[in-house]
Amino acid sequence: MDTVIRINQLSKAYQKDEIVSKVTMHIEKGEIYGFLGPNGAGKTTIMKMILNLVKPTSGEIFVLNQPVSQTSFQYLEHIGSIIEYPVFYERLTAAENLKYHCDYARFQGRDRIREVLETVGLTGVEDKKVHELSLGMKQRLGIARAILTRPTILILDEPINGLDPVGIKDIRMLLLKLKKECGMTILVSSHIVSEIESIADTIGIINRGQLIREVKMTEIRKENVEYLEIKVANSKQAALVLKKKLNLHHFEAVDTETIRVYQHEVPQAVINKELVLNDIVVNSIETQQSNLEEYFLNLIHGGRQHA
Numbered sequence: 392m393d394t395v396i397r398i399n400q401l402s403k404a405y406q407k408d409e410i411v412s413k414v415t416m417h418i419e420k421g422e423i424y425g426f427l428g429p430n431g432a433g434k435t436t437i438m439k440m441i442l443n444l445v446k447p448t449s450g451e452i453f454v455l456n457q458p459v460s461q462t463s464f465q466y467l468e469h470i471g472s473i474i475e476y477p478v479f480y481e482r483l484t485a486a487e488n489l490k491y492h493c494d495y496a497r498f499q500g501r502d503r504i505r506e507v508l509e510t511v512g513l514t515g516v517e518d519k520k521v522h523e524l525s526l527g528m529k530q531r532l533g534i535a536r537a538i539l540t541r542p543t544i545l546i547l548d549e550p551i552n553g554l555d556p557v558g559i560k561d562i563r564m565l566l567l568k569l570k571k572e573c574g575m576t577i578l579v580s581s582h583i584v585s586e587i588e589s590i591a592d593t594i595g596i597i598n599r600g601q602l603i604r605e606v607k608m609t610e611i612r613k614e615n616v617e618y619l620e621i622k623v624a625n626s627k628q629a630a631l632v633l634k635k636k637l638n639l640h641h642f643e644a645v646d647t648e649t650i651r652v653y654q655h656e657v658p659q660a661v662i663n664k665e666l667v668l669n670d671i672v673v674n675s676i677e678t679q680q681s682n683l684e685e686y687f688l689n690l691i692h693g694g695r696q697h698a
């Protein structure tokens with residue numbers, strides 16, 4: 392696979408404060424790269440450095456195999472972006488805002504305006520003034536503007552921030568569509584794991600300026616532990632049966648009615664039968680998987696999170 396954005400040992404300091412520290416990242420062609428980290432971790436600063444809006448203190452950035460330097464701007468025609476939030480002429484219409492962007496970018500293709508509005512699901516609102524649009528619509532209009540000149544890379548800084556569940560779903564669907572139908576490479580940041588988990592191909596986890604993990608989602612799914620969650624009338628008694636009768640030892644009673652079994656060698660049906668034979672009421676038994684949220688919190692806080 393081609394690496395579209397390669398970042399090597401990138402650092403940024405303001406005065407003596409190093410807010411990005413030796414970050415190395417690889418964003419592959421055609422993937423959605425979820426850039427995850429708590430507020431203030433350094434995500435926006437890294438995105439700004441990729442876009443040549445902030446000068447790195449040290450390290451290297453390559454976009455489409457070309458090194459980014461203070462004087463390189465040509466590569467930016469391959470990138471569409473929204474950093475922080477999209478800013479519009481609020482009293483102009485959606486279409487007028489896009490038209491101005493075409494002029495500004497010296498892009499000859501005004502018929503593309505209708506096309507991008509359709510892509511982002513804003514057909515019919517071209518004549519609405521921007522201040523009349525909802526936050527979710529503004530975000531989608533921002534994405535329409537970012538893809539107007541047909542860039543191959545899209546960089547979005549927390550595009551889901553502040554949106555309601557429907558707005559979040561719309562953006563997720565839109566990003567998947569841009570990846571699938573337009574072959575775009577998308578770098579999208581978020582501080583909320585669940586917003587990105589279902590669409591990302593790769594996750595980069597950043598905390599306090601350091602990239603603590605870059606991992607394919609397929610790997611995370613493999614790494615994440617599968618366990619059997621059993622709901623019983625009395626988890627203490629059930630634990631005794633698991634230990635004494637089935638010789639299991641890797642399990643935990645999460646509360647008085649829930650047991651999680653992390654060993655896989657004893658089939659679910661056998662566990663169920665043994666509990667029932669020993670007069671334990673089993674209300675449900677099902678396979679579960681710890682999710683990215685737990686994985687993320689583990690990495691950020693260095694330990695499993697308990698409620």
Ligand SMILES: Nc1ncnc2c1ncn2[C@@H]1O[C@H](COP(=O)(O)OP(=O)(O)OP(=O)(O)O)[C@@H](O)[C@H]1O
Binds near residue numbers: 410429430437549
């Ligand atoms: N120009 C600047 N001068 C000094 N400090 C800055 C500057 N820009 C950012 N910072 C600091 O760098 C740190 C990282 O900020 P950044 O905006 O990159 O984080 P982030 O992960 O995008 O978080 P958020 O989601 O809150 O925007 C913060 O502590 C911020 O206050």
